[in-house]
Amino acid sequence: MKLLKAFIRRRKTEDVFNTLKKEGFHSMTFVECEGTGRYSDHEKEHISEKYPYADAYKVIKIEILVSDAHVDPVIQLIRKNARTGYSGDGLIIVSPVDEAYKIRSDEKGILSI
Ligand SMILES: Nc1ncnc2c1ncn2[C@@H]1O[C@H](COP(=O)(O)OP(=O)(O)O)[C@@H](O)[C@H]1O
Ligand SMILES: [Mg+2]
Numbered sequence: 139m140k141l142l143k144a145f146i147r148r149r150k151t152e153d154v155f156n157t158l159k160k161e162g163f164h165s166m167t168f169v170e171c172e173g174t175g176r177y178s179d180h181e182k183e184h185i186s187e188k189y190p191y192a193d194a195y196k197v198i199k200i201e202i203l204v205s206d207a208h209v210d211p212v213i214q215l216i217r218k219n220a221r222t223g224y225s226g227d228g229l230i231i232v233s234p235v236d237e238a239y240k241i242r243s244d245e246k247g248i249l250s251i
Pocket of ligand 2: 175176177
């Protein structure tokens with residue numbers, strides 16, 4: 139079981155989500171945040187008023203818990219739908235997860251599908 143954190147352009151969120159959902163990955167968390175990079179591309183992005191010293195701009199972090207077998211397919215789906223080829227396309231981080239518990243029921247394990 140792994141936790142994927144994908145930092146993507148805000149305007150790519152809908153495409154990424156629709157594709158993941160179509161492929162059966164329904165459960166994920168969206169986090170609105172601001173980020174910066176060495177060669178940030180601010181074209182069509184809104185420069186932050188909150189962190190102007192860092193040239194920070196809005197990015198969406200998608201957090202999605204997946205089984206080990208789904209890590210590669212989900213990464214490919216995110217890449218395919220979030221990529222422009224320009225600076226600022228973002229990053230995907232994969233971290234191991236020991237346990238996950240659903241709150242509503244006694245279910246334990248992968249909860250992303
Ligand atoms: N090493 C990192 N740690 C945390 N967030 C990162 C990292 N690299 C990229 N990001 C996130 O991805 C966004 C786009 O980064 P990136 O594609 O590397 O842009 P750039 O091409 O401008 O360096 C950043 O604004 C940030 O939110
Ligand atoms: Mg970078």
